[in-house]
Amino acid sequence: MNRKYNFNAGPAALPLEVLEQAKQELTEYGGLGMSLMEMSHRSKPVERMMEETQQLLADLLGLPAGYQVLFMGGGASTQFALIPMNFLTEGKVGQYVLSGSFSDKAYQEAATIGETAAIASGKADKWRKLPDIGGLGAEERAAYVHLTTNNTIEGTQFRALPDAGAVPLIADMTSDMLSRKLDWTKLGFMYAGAQKNLGPAGVTVAIVRDDLLKTSADRRIPTILKYATFASNQSLYNTPPVHSIYVMKLVLEWTKRQGGVEEMARRAAERTGLLYETIDASGGFYIGFAERGDRSLMNVTWRMQDEELEQRFVREAELAGFEGLAGHRSVGGLRASAYNAVPVRACEALVDFMRDFQRRNG
Incomplete structure (x- = not known):
C-alpha cells in the first residue's frame, strides 16, 4: 500500500506499526479465542488492559501522585458541558481564557449551566495571537479557570501554564497532550480527545486531581455524568470504548519505545x-x-x-x-x-x- 502523507487535524495519523499490530490482533486478542471487541468489559483481560493503559499514560506524562486517569466517551465537546456540571457550584463563576474557536465553544456551553466570565480574550485579534495571561488573577468567587493549551484551528499554543493560585486550573489539551511536559501541579483537571496524539477517535482522557473528585461526588447531577463515578469504578461504570482504548495503549507503548x-x-x-x-x-x-x-x-x-x-x-x-x-x-x-x-x-x-x-x- 502506498500510504499518503497524513496531515489531518483529527482523526489524525497513527503510527504504521501500531496499525499493523492492531490488525494482527483484531480477530483474536491474547490467544483467548475472540476479539477484544467481543469480550465483556467486566472480564479480567479488559480490566487489565484498562489499568495498564491508565498507568502507561500517567508514567509517560510524569503525573505526580494524587491524580486519577479516566477514560470517557463523548469527545472533548462533551467535557465542555461536564466540567461546569461537576465543578461550577452555587454562587461560583467559571472563568474562561478565550484563545480560539474551541475555547469559545467551551465558554458558551458552560454559560448554559451556570455563571461564566471571560477573563482574557484574543477574539478581537481574530484569534491570530494569544491573549495575555501573564497577570492572570482568579477572583474569589471563581470555581475554576479554563484554558485551551493549543488551538487546533488557528495554530496557536501557550508555551507554559499560568498560575491560577488556589483556584483549580482546567486545561483542554486535546491537540497537544503527550507532545510535551508541563508543570502538572498547576492543573486541577485536564482532558483530551484521543484522536490527535493519543489514539483513535472514540475515547476521551480526563485527568482529575483527587480533591476535585469530592466536588464532583457532591453534585446533584446524573450519576453517569460525574467524574467521581468514573474514578470509583476505574472507568468501567458503563461499557467503555474498549477497542479505542486498546489502540491507545498501543500508541502509548509506541511513544515509550520512541523515547x-x-x-x-x-x-x-x-x-x-x-x-x-x-x-x-x-x-x-x-x-x-x-x-x-x-x-x-x-x-x-x-x-x-x-x-x-x-x-x-x-x-x-x-x-x-x-x-x-x-x-x-x-x-x-x-x-x-x-x-x-x-x-x-x-x-x-x-x-x-x-x-x-x-x-x-x-
Whole structure:
C-alpha cells in the first residue's frame, strides 16, 4: 500500500506499526479465542488492559501522585458541558481564557449551566495571537479557570501554564497532550480527545486531581455524568470504548519505545520548524496566520494571496499524496497538523512540494 502523507487535524495519523499490530490482533486478542471487541468489559483481560493503559499514560506524562486517569466517551465537546456540571457550584463563576474557536465553544456551553466570565480574550485579534495571561488573577468567587493549551484551528499554543493560585486550573489539551511536559501541579483537571496524539477517535482522557473528585461526588447531577463515578469504578461504570482504548495503549507503548514525551517534543519542534522556515522564507507567497511568538508546534496555519491559489494548492497537494491540508471550514486557508505520529520525512516532503509550488506559481 502506498500510504499518503497524513496531515489531518483529527482523526489524525497513527503510527504504521501500531496499525499493523492492531490488525494482527483484531480477530483474536491474547490467544483467548475472540476479539477484544467481543469480550465483556467486566472480564479480567479488559480490566487489565484498562489499568495498564491508565498507568502507561500517567508514567509517560510524569503525573505526580494524587491524580486519577479516566477514560470517557463523548469527545472533548462533551467535557465542555461536564466540567461546569461537576465543578461550577452555587454562587461560583467559571472563568474562561478565550484563545480560539474551541475555547469559545467551551465558554458558551458552560454559560448554559451556570455563571461564566471571560477573563482574557484574543477574539478581537481574530484569534491570530494569544491573549495575555501573564497577570492572570482568579477572583474569589471563581470555581475554576479554563484554558485551551493549543488551538487546533488557528495554530496557536501557550508555551507554559499560568498560575491560577488556589483556584483549580482546567486545561483542554486535546491537540497537544503527550507532545510535551508541563508543570502538572498547576492543573486541577485536564482532558483530551484521543484522536490527535493519543489514539483513535472514540475515547476521551480526563485527568482529575483527587480533591476535585469530592466536588464532583457532591453534585446533584446524573450519576453517569460525574467524574467521581468514573474514578470509583476505574472507568468501567458503563461499557467503555474498549477497542479505542486498546489502540491507545498501543500508541502509548509506541511513544515509550520512541523515547517518550521528551523525544515527541524534539520531533515536534523539528517538524514544525521546517514548515515555519519555508513559510517565512517565501517572501510573502505563504503568509503565516498566527503571530510568530504564539505559533503552535502541532498545527501550522497559513494563507496565500487569494482563495483560488489556496484551492489550487490543495488540489495539487492531494494529487501529490498529501492529505488534510485544507484549513478548517470555519476559517479557510491552509493547515498542516503535525502530531506525534507524523514522521519528519512527511514535513520534509511537504516543504519540497511547497517550494516547487511557489516556483511554478510565484
